[in-house]
Amino acid sequence: MADNGDDEDHYRIKEGDYVVLKRGDIYKSVQILPKKKVIFEKQWIFLDNVVGCLYGNTFEIRSGGGLQLQNTKTTESPPDSKVAGTDNRNIIDDGKSQKLTKDDIEKLKDQGLKGQEIIQQLIENSATFSNKTEYAQDKYIKKKKKKYENTVTVLRPTCRILAMMYHGREPGKICHLRYDTLAQMLTLANIHANSKVLVFETCAGLVLGSIMERMGGHGTVVQMFPGGGPVRAGVESFGFPAHFYETLHEFPICHLNALEAGILDTFAKAPDAGEKESNMTAEEEDVLPGADPQGDSPEEQRMETVSADDKVQDQKKQEEEKRREAKAQEKKVKQEEKQRKLAAAAARLDGRNADGLVIASRFHPCPVLLRLLRFLSPSRPFVVYSQYLEPLIECYTKLKEQGGAVSLKLTDTWLRHYQVLPNRTHPRLLMSGGGGYLLSGTTVAPEPPAGSTPSEEPAPKRQKLKATEG
Amino acid sequence: MSKNGVKSFELAKRSVWCEAESILVCAVVPDRLMSGCFLKVHPRLFISGFCLFRAVALAMSFVEYSEVIQDSDVAIIYLGHNSVMPVKVQHGAQTQTRYGVIRHSSDLIGQRYGSKVTCSKGGWVYVLHPTPELWTVSLPHRTQILYTTDIATITMMLDLKPGSVVCESGTGSGSLSHAILRTIAPTGHLHTVEFHQQRAEKAAEEFREHRVSHLVTVRNQDVCKDGFGVMGVADAIFLDIPSPWEAVGHAKAALKKHGGRLCSFSPCIEQVQKTAEALTDHGFEEINTLEVLLRVHDVRTVSLPLPDFGPDCSAHPEPDAMEAPPPAPSQTSINIKTTTPPRELPGHTGYLTFATKPRT
Incomplete structure (x- = not known):
């Protein structure tokens, strides 16, 4: 069970891998491609040199954007000066304590000095550094390190890292879903291997990817998607092996009515996204009435008989037509593939026996929840995320009226990070204001129509009106 | 197609048929087939492309759903x-x-x-x-337990997924253990260490009853003295013990050579302080302490009364110029749907300290 040299390869970075670049609290997801320029923290870098290195390695950014593997442990703190002040009564903010000017520092950089060496220069040229308290010195070094250290660490993507990355960089793309809220969703929906999960999300694929990671390629995921096609950018960033995608199915939400009415014709042309395509295919078929794969259409035979003058032009025409024919054929194959996929996803929904439902979108959650809940077996969990509280109140109320769900809970989480240092432990000065809201519950066998469920919510209490002066 | 009107057996037949159709249509072998009712068809039966139905009644387990309640569930x-x-x-x-x-x-x-x-x-x-979450709120307490909010955060921050190898101490009442097992199944393993003999035995018994014992090894030993009983195999470590700093060395030894994640749960900040120091000394990186609390919003309909300001005097002075609507019998209160916080809620469970062990 212990890992030995054999599986070392598993931990090496390969070309084509999706990785996450990290510096401090900054993350960026990229794919390793040869000679590809990547902007990381306003710097152009090339990732060619990381291929063959190990995940978790840290690299120094060289001038020109090349990366060099950092020697292990060059990050020890500068020689401690041991001279420190007791308090800050003699420190005056006059902007004169640093002797080095901006230009001086730029010069040092151009000379190829490393971050560590620049910081040493800054300390030596600071008139007040030795008067600062020991703690203030630490803080000063930490601040300068952040500014001048020029390194990047390459990590393997995980749900934790990507959730923190999206939340830090582009919260708008993931409906401001905070990572701890995502963690709650995965647990509350009991996401695990060998289950069948329905997902409706507009969070760039982050939620879908996280679910797929937790299922480890075992089971079935059906992504219900709005609009023309499913959004999967975030899923790619996880860098899943190909077999994970065999468990993933997609179903356009615009076909839900048809599916539920039992009239979903999976061999018909898709009306939505495929509309343009199918129209074009139709046009092309008009032009080429006998567009059969053999190609010995009457049209070609006719061409044999035309005069020599037109021959060159005809040949051109013929080539053109062949190209179009091939294109049409390709489109047809694609269309068939699409229909095949739709049929496969529909078959998975038809059983109405899904094991979990996760909704996290910019759409009003109420209609989505009520419609998709029908596809779950009884005694299965579901969880709905919304950036706002009110739509979830509506979901809660509707579900209470309708029945079919128990242990409904409307929650959010409060998250606080701490600075932990000897004698300086305290909550971080800033915290996230909110991470969105969740409604979770469990399905139960539908009520026989007659019964009226006793409400868990107490009857509205009349607010006591205090006797006022009137 | 009324669901209630259909006998469960017919339901079962129909859904098995549906799944079979899906196989034929897409010509792939899904790794799990689900049935609408109590029949499960094992995927192996499809491999040759020749479908032979054999109904296998899958029993309840904490890592896999079943449809129907059976004896000893x-x-x-x-x-x-x-x-x-x-x-x-x-x-x-x-x-x-x-x-x-x-x-x-x-x-x-x-x-x-x-x-x-x-x-x-x-x-x-x-x-x-x-489910592990229902178990957490219904299990017999032998110790203080971890609740779902912390468990969810721990699971994500430890990078747990199917196949992960996890070491945990102490086992306690097994609240977190069940959640870990759910996430790392079917290919991972949990090594859980509990120094209290009866608690260790009871946990092992529960794992058997919950049909997850093939995924877990329970050891009755003191993690601070004897470690986890395994070396170099773990992807993640979880510590919930009074002096976690004494177990950090053992935790490091249990983690894989290429590195892994660690979490320590402590109610007191002094414990966090000492643990963070020990983690730094042992070369752990990305040490990060956080606290996560659940806020519950109870949905309520409340009635808010409206005050009476007396007759409206701002109306046009010439009453005949207006339609002169008689002052409508104004509403005296408005009902609104809103949420209220519970009067009291857990304000502290514990600090979660996470760290990464780099490759060694």
């Missing part, structure tokens, strides 16, 4: 809001609830999970399939 009885109890299902046994008696043979066995069960006094309950 553990079911969760849902009595009402925030009130659940676990029941070991046994032929002939009875369970007393506040709504009356539940007779296992007639009321539970053969019923579908999620069904409503009417008790002897006429009250009714729902019987639910067990």
